[in-house]
Amino acid sequence: MKTSWLTHLDARVPRYTSYPTAPHFHTGIDGPTVDTWLGEADLAKPVSLYVHVPFCAKLCWYCGCNTEIIKTDAPVANYLELLLREINRTADFLPGRAKVSHLHFGGGSPNTLPVEAFHRLMDAIEARFDFLPHAERAIELDPRGLDLDRVKAYATRGIDRASIGVQDLDPDVQKAIHRIQPLATVTRAVERLRANGIEAINFDLLYGLPLQSVATIEKTIAEVLALDPARIALFGYAHVPWMKKYQKALERYTLPGQSERAVLASAARQALEAVYDPIGIDHFARPDDALTLAAKSGALRRNFQGYTTDLAETLISFGPSAISETAQGYAQNEPDLRRWSALVEGGQSNVYRGIALSHDDRLRRAVIERLMCDLNVDLEAMAARYQADPAVFLPALDRLEAYAADGMVEIDGWRVSVPDEARIAVRSVASVFDRWLTSDGARHAAAV
Ligand code: SF4
Numbered sequence: 001m002k003t004s005w006l007t008h009l010d011a012r013v014p015r016y017t018s019y020p021t022a023p024h025f026h027t028g029i030d031g032p033t034v035d036t037w038l039g040e041a042d043l044a045k046p047v048s049l050y051v052h053v054p055f056c057a058k059l060c061w062y063c064g065c066n067t068e069i070i071k072t073d074a075p076v077a078n079y080l081e082l083l084l085r086e087i088n089r090t091a092d093f094l095p096g097r098a099k100v101s102h103l104h105f106g107g108g109s110p111n112t113l114p115v116e117a118f119h120r121l122m123d124a125i126e127a128r129f130d131f132l133p134h135a136e137r138a139i140e141l142d143p144r145g146l147d148l149d150r151v152k153a154y155a156t157r158g159i160d161r162a163s164i165g166v167q168d169l170d171p172d173v174q175k176a177i178h179r180i181q182p183l184a185t186v187t188r189a190v191e192r193l194r195a196n197g198i199e200a201i202n203f204d205l206l207y208g209l210p211l212q213s214v215a216t217i218e219k220t221i222a223e224v225l226a227l228d229p230a231r232i233a234l235f236g237y238a239h240v241p242w243m244k245k246y247q248k249a250l251e252r253y254t255l256p257g258q259s260e261r262a263v264l265a266s267a268a269r270q271a272l273e274a275v276y277d278p279i280g281i282d283h284f285a286r287p288d289d290a291l292t293l294a295a296k297s298g299a300l301r302r303n304f305q306g307y308t309t310d311l312a313e314t315l316i317s318f319g320p321s322a323i324s325e326t327a328q329g330y331a332q333n334e335p336d337l338r339r340w341s342a343l344v345e346g347g348q349s350n351v352y353r354g355i356a357l358s359h360d361d362r363l364r365r366a367v368i369e370r371l372m373c374d375l376n377v378d379l380e381a382m383a384a385r386y387q388a389d390p391a392v393f394l395p396a397l398d399r400l401e402a403y404a405a406d407g408m409v410e411i412d413g414w415r416v417s418v419p420d421e422a423r424i425a426v427r428s429v430a431s432v433f434d435r436w437l438t439s440d441g442a443r444h445a446a447a448v
Pocket residue numbers: 055056057058059060062063064065067107108109142165
């Protein structure tokens with residue numbers, strides 16, 4: 001990466017798992033509005049489901065998720081009863097039985113759900129939704145709490161993809177981030193999953209953590225590659241202590257600065273690209289993986305779970321802070337577990353905020369998604385698809401001239417492409433098309 005690129009990458013820009021992004025959601029979108037949106041869902045098309053499990057056994061000091069630390073199963077048991085109510089209430093508003101193409105359990109750590117609770121949750125989902133024959137059922141797992149009984153339960157209920165949080169395998173880094181998880185723990189989790197038929201394994205890795213060096217990252221990557229995961233997601237640690245106060249615990253170390261982060265990211269990418277195909281900004285997949293094939297055919301999508309092959313246009317999400325997407329717009333559930341619980345207990349909608357999509361939002365969302373997925377977009381063709389005048393993009397093209405002068409972007413008429421070696425810059429390039437982005441970049445994490 002050229003050092004001059006750092007100037008453009010200095011801005012804090014969104015990860016574009018949605019457009020407009022969550023900071024622009026507002027409370028004008030309320031429960032009755034979203035209930036109406038659900039009632040208008042086109043159930044001839046498949047839908048995607050997301051279930052949030054906001055509990056973990058231990059707090060990782062880098063965590064940016066919506067989660068609570070629990071010492072007993074009691075909060076989970078209480079949560080399950082409410083989750084079942086939320087699922088039934090939401091399904092009541094749909095105009096029929098939806099056909100599910102993708103089910104995703106995220107968190108938190110979904111494996112904090114005891115086996116019996118997981119079965120009841122699956123029973124409730126299957127009672128109200130039909131699954132397409134090749135629907136994917138994925139779960140995020142903390143390998144430290146993954147016993148054999150849980151793995152068997154997942155396999156029984158059709159879970160076919162597991163994402164394991166690895167982050168970094170260096171013992172000193174693990175101590176610094178308060179996540180002690182030796183390689184043996186990860187290996188045992190992978191072996192258990194595979195022995196029970198859950199073959200599709202994803203790993204999450206992080207760079208930008210305290211005490212990381214090129215050598216420790218390369219060692220971690222060599223160790224995880226030996227386990228042969230299907231996909232790896234490589235994220236930059238987002239230090240946002242104004243939102244997550246406990247992240248201040250990491251400030252006792254010197255956190256890598258922007259140029260050090262860029263060096264760590266480059267080293268990690270190089271090691272991963274020696275074996276995997278790069279996907280979008282931060283994923284890597286085996287050459288024969290469905291994600292790679294989707295990327296090659298232009299069918300890759302981006303949603304709240306990152307890159308996906310799921311084509312569903314409607315995403316229905318359950319649990320605090322979870323975000324749903326319908327044809328009309330986005331809606332986020334109440335993020336506070338106590339307030340969420342009270343609303344669900346009272347039989348009320350727990351919508352907290354959202355946004356209705358304008359025609360301009362849909363057009364720009366499509367442009368940003370293609371850039372984030374394909375690294376290029378034909379603005380004229382995209383405008384034609386949305387019956388818009390491509391001239392709306394002229395201010396963005398003007399702004400991209402500075403990027404083009406530095407080799408971060410190529411502009412050929414209405415086509416904008418990000419060269420492979422500038423992949424790291426895609427978020428920044430996409431942000432030029434974002435009409436909602438303010439200069440208040442502190443609300444987003446650094447681009448590298
Ligand atoms: S396991 Fe994941 S969600 Fe839970 S505290 Fe650690 S990083 Fe956060």
